[in-house]
Amino acid sequence: EPEVTQTPSHQVTQMGQEVILRCVPISNHLYFYWYRQILGQKVEFLVSFYNNEISEKSEIFDDQFSVERPDGSNFTLKIRSTKLEDSAMYFCASSRNRDNSPLHFGNGTRLTVT
Amino acid sequence: AQSVTQLDSQVPVFEEAPVELRCNYSSSVSVYLFWYVQYPNQGLQLLLKYLSGSTLVKGINGFEAEFNKSQTSFHLRKPSVHISDTAEYFCAVSDPINDYKLSFGAGTTVTVRA
Secondary structure: OOOOEEEOOEEEEOOOOOEEEEEEOOOOOOEEEEEEEOOOOOEEEEEEEEOOEEEEEOOOOOOOEEEEOOOOOOEEEEEOOOOHHHOEEEEEEEEOOOOOOOOEEOOOEEEEEO | OOEEEEOOOEEEEEOOOOEEEOEEEEOOOOOEEEEEEEOOOOOEEEEEEEOOOOOEEEOHHHOEEEEEOOOOEEEEEEOOOOHHHOEEEEEEEEOOOOOOOOEEOOOEEEEEEO
16 A cells, blocks of 8 residues: 655754655655644644645644755755754645545654654 | 544453453444554555445454444454464545545454463
């Protein structure tokens, strides 16, 4: 069964550094998402992306965050200047359509900001 | 806005015993409801979902859940668990307009012992 793949599985970075989290969604999916889970807290919606633009973002997704689909396969989340509180598990997801189409999640990237 | 409460953070259970994971939601509009499972070191996998119709929903791996509108609940059950069911289980809710934007509960860790 096709899967959403995320790399790396674990990323350690220093505060203030830029980090890019990478995702390869399922190939025939059209909608892409990022969620995150801070340790001990709930999984939270960050952003949805369709047709090469952001369709919705949460209040968490401030100017430090950006998403991009640089080619036909990758979907990236960039954090421009990381803060300690950005430490979390980041999940990428994709879906075939928007309505009634289940989200397929990747295994996540654990980001640790020191 | 919707929210989800998972009443149990940890559920220990013996192999072949039944298990019930409780989930209550709040919403001012109609909802879609989901249960996701996260096995160790893996991503979020959809177990089952309720969109409309029959209130008893059957999912993968022998799980089922019942939507109870009057009690605003969507409890997950399995009549006989296996060691391999050890995982974290997340209840999630969305509204039909933005069904990709999931609000997750805090998760319930199920530990199955022999």
